Amino acid sequence: MNWADLDSGHCSIARAADIVGDRWTLLILRDVSRGIRRFDELSAHLGIARNILSARLGALVANGVLERMPYAEEGRRPHQEYVMTPRGAELLPVLLALIAWGDRHLSEEPPVRAVHNGCGHEVRLVPTCTAGHALTGGGEVQIVPGPGARRVDRE
Amino acid sequence: MNWADLDSGHCSIARAADIVGDRWTLLILRDVSRGIRRFDELSAHLGIARNILSARLGALVANGVLERMPYAEEGRRPHQEYVMTPRGAELLPVLLALIAWGDRHLSEEPPVRAVHNGCGHEVRLVPTCTAGHALTGGGEVQIVPGPGARRVDRE
DNA sequence: CTATTGAGTAGTCAAATGCAACTCAGCCTG
């Protein structure tokens, strides 16, 4: 099998990267998943330019990752909130994987930890095959073309 | 706990995103992990401009994710190969998470699959806490500040 | 009625990207 024959653009990684493969987008998702949901909060916390934030949020909403909903606390004037859609919530493993890697390789001490709501223990991503084997070592996982693979177009 | 008080830049996600949070970088890592390792192969397969590829590879090498090594098949002239370092190999979960998400939400049929080398079954990333609970449902994982968290600097 | 907050646009400028052409070294061929 020659990977080079397969269309690089028609690939889940390429398509996913098109949506979240952006410095700001990942940080926006991190903040939104933590409860920082308002435009100005995000703008202030991330230090992102407002027009860029506006564009990123718009793209995330268009891609169904976030949803923009008006929200009114009583006694306060209504505002917008950006919340994760179910599709967006499923990006959590991507964030967890980045946290795990960053913690392991870029910091002495982990700035963030993921914990199980129930028991409070640390959560890790364990690659597990559907037959139930947990793959702990390296080199046991192989990426192969799936049914939706497409050959590169060259005439 | 107010996340907004914590320094956004001093965060594993932010630091990891600084290195891999880039459309091209993710695709380069995907290709390298599949065995597309030479400059020209990468350039051709990804359709990336050569100067950009050069810059990205340089950055990945500088960050210890890839290693550049001269390689000579016998009878052929020596060339360069970019290979994953151990640190780079540990980014695999990030790629797996992106594949999983992209397969689920962006394609009808998965263009790529991850399988267990041993048994051939599909591999998924299962968030598992150190007490051994596999967290299958949503909303069971909470991200909390770790010992290395740093408050935002404002005077 | 004026100030303030929330949520953006508009305008400007710098940085990153993309394209094509150029370099440069090691072979290979005649």
Place this chain on the structure above:
DNA sequence: CAGGCTGAGTTGCATTTGACTACTCAATAG
């Protein structure tokens, strides 16, 4: 050994995208 070819990049320039600042506009608070 001159001329090609291939691998692995640079360099120069046009275009696109990003970032910073300032401005708008509506709703509410005082």
